[in-house]
Amino acid sequence: MADADDTISIVLADDHAVVRRGLRLVLDGEDDLEVLAEAGTIDDAVRLVKAHRPDVVVLDLNMPGSVASSLDVLPTLASEAPDTRVVVLTMQEDPQYARTALAAGANAYVLKEGADTELVEAIRHAAAGQVYLHPQLGARIAAAPAEPSGPPDDLTEREVEVLRLIALGHTNAEIGKQLFLSVRTVESHRAHIQQKLRRTTRAELVRYALDHGLVG
Incomplete structure (x- = not known):
């Protein structure tokens, strides 16, 4: 949960160091945000979330680690750090990816191309227990038909x-x-x-x- 001074604590997880540096510059420029730690793999992200119990973890959708996707660790995070909100950061613009991420427990879904303007707002929404989606992506999700009943895991x-x-x-x-x-x-x-x-x-x-x- 957020501290009494309303500072939102964050673990930043992305496998590209240059991306993490850029995002940290954006987040450190906000008085109410504090990056506690950075992770470059899914496993490090889980470890750091367990250790620091941040208000929010910013989680790249595709990082190396012991599981196939960052989404696979959401149940673990929900169990081990139930008060930590998840902001998914990704290049995937497909509405179905966003729908899947939110269904798996993410609180926000942010596209990397707009992270410099959207991420701060998404983190604040997530920390408050709210859902954040870019308006255009939200509209696409509303307009796109739900995935038909069947497997979503690329089966032929x-x-x-x-x-x-x-x-x-x-x-x-x-x-x-x-x-x-x-x-x-x-x-x-x-x-x-x-x-x-x-x-x-x-x-x-x-x-x-x-x-x-x-x-x-």
Whole structure:
């Protein structure tokens, strides 16, 4: 939570040092903002948030680390530092990315191209427990249709078919017969599915299929 003097404490996480320096110059120019630490990887960001418990973490969407995306650490941050708000900083202008980030627990979604003018406002909104989106991006999200029920993790149509049959309890051999594929090809599809979804057991794949409406 913010201190009594209303100074908003921040952990700044971006894998490009030059970007961090530029952003820090902007943030340090504000009397009510204080950057406590900087991180260049997802793992360092999590460690520093746990250590400093800042009011806000500014989190680049794509950084190196032990998980595929910064969004994957949001549940960890919510558990370990529930009072820290998340401002996602990204180059992704696709409304679906913003929708996914907000659904995952981010409080603000800021495009890097406008960070020098938007980031301060986004941090203040997030610290107050409010949601911030650039008006134009917010309008695009409102206008864009929601992603259809199904997997958002870049699965191909064939992989969706294989995943659905796995969830229905079919063996690799049975899936191969239904889809006219060899068992080896089915095994390859299954491996790709597990890699993309970061789920390895059949129970995890079934839960994913249920959560995304692939099976009734």
